[in-house]
Amino acid sequence: MSKPLLSHNSIGISSEAASTAAAAATSIAEEARRSFLQKFREERLSNLRPLSDFFDKNRINFTTSFHTISQRWNYNLQYFSANYLLILITLGVYALATNAWLFLTVLFIIGGFYGISRMEGPVNFGGSSFTPSSLYAIYAFVSLILLFISGATGALFWVIGAAALVILGHAAIIEPGIEEEFAADGQV
Numbered sequence: 001m002s003k004p005l006l007s008h009n010s011i012g013i014s015s016e017a018a019s020t021a022a023a024a025a026t027s028i029a030e031e032a033r034r035s036f037l038q039k040f041r042e043e044r045l046s047n048l049r050p051l052s053d054f055f056d057k058n059r060i061n062f063t064t065s066f067h068t069i070s071q072r073w074n075y076n077l078q079y080f081s082a083n084y085l086l087i088l089i090t091l092g093v094y095a096l097a098t099n100a101w102l103f104l105t106v107l108f109i110i111g112g113f114y115g116i117s118r119m120e121g122p123v124n125f126g127g128s129s130f131t132p133s134s135l136y137a138i139y140a141f142v143s144l145i146l147l148f149i150s151g152a153t154g155a156l157f158w159v160i161g162a163a164a165l166v167i168l169g170h171a172a173i174i175e176p177g178i179e180e181e182f183a184a185d186g187q188v
Contacts, residue, residue: 047082054083059175069172076171084167091159091166101150109143 063069077084096103116136122129130138147153 045082048086049080049083053177054080054170056174059177060173061175062173072174072176073168073171075176076174077167079177080171080174084163084171087166088159088163091162095155095159099151099155102147102152102155105143105146105150105152108146112139112143 096106113136116132116139119132119135122131123135124130
């Protein structure tokens, strides 16, 4: 067994300092994950409109004018963006829940990449040594094959099509609120 080039003793770091540094790195990673979720919640979900506004039957109006529809799309896609994002996420979860092979493939991919990220040093297998970067490449290739076999492309296009139909359909039939008229004049 070979001696590592840099050990904590050879560069003058005590084991206590090394464990403190490892704990700090772990807390930074957890903080980054937490900050992403907190940032997502604060920026995206803070604009979530109430269901009474989203399904306001008084604002439903069908039109055949493409100019009017494009104006409604322009307004409603911005105004209801958080609601539409939740619809997209819900359709994605539904696609995973109804396709067991795809769900297991996604779990396998997440678990594998998590396992590779936790590895320290190269892995010896069959007389060959694999570094984590080469393991990522091999695992990515295997993951793409598994996604293809499990029907990920069909699920992806189904989610895109269903979301486009629901979101663009809703945005086309809901008239902009009265606040849009004031915003256009710059009075609000």
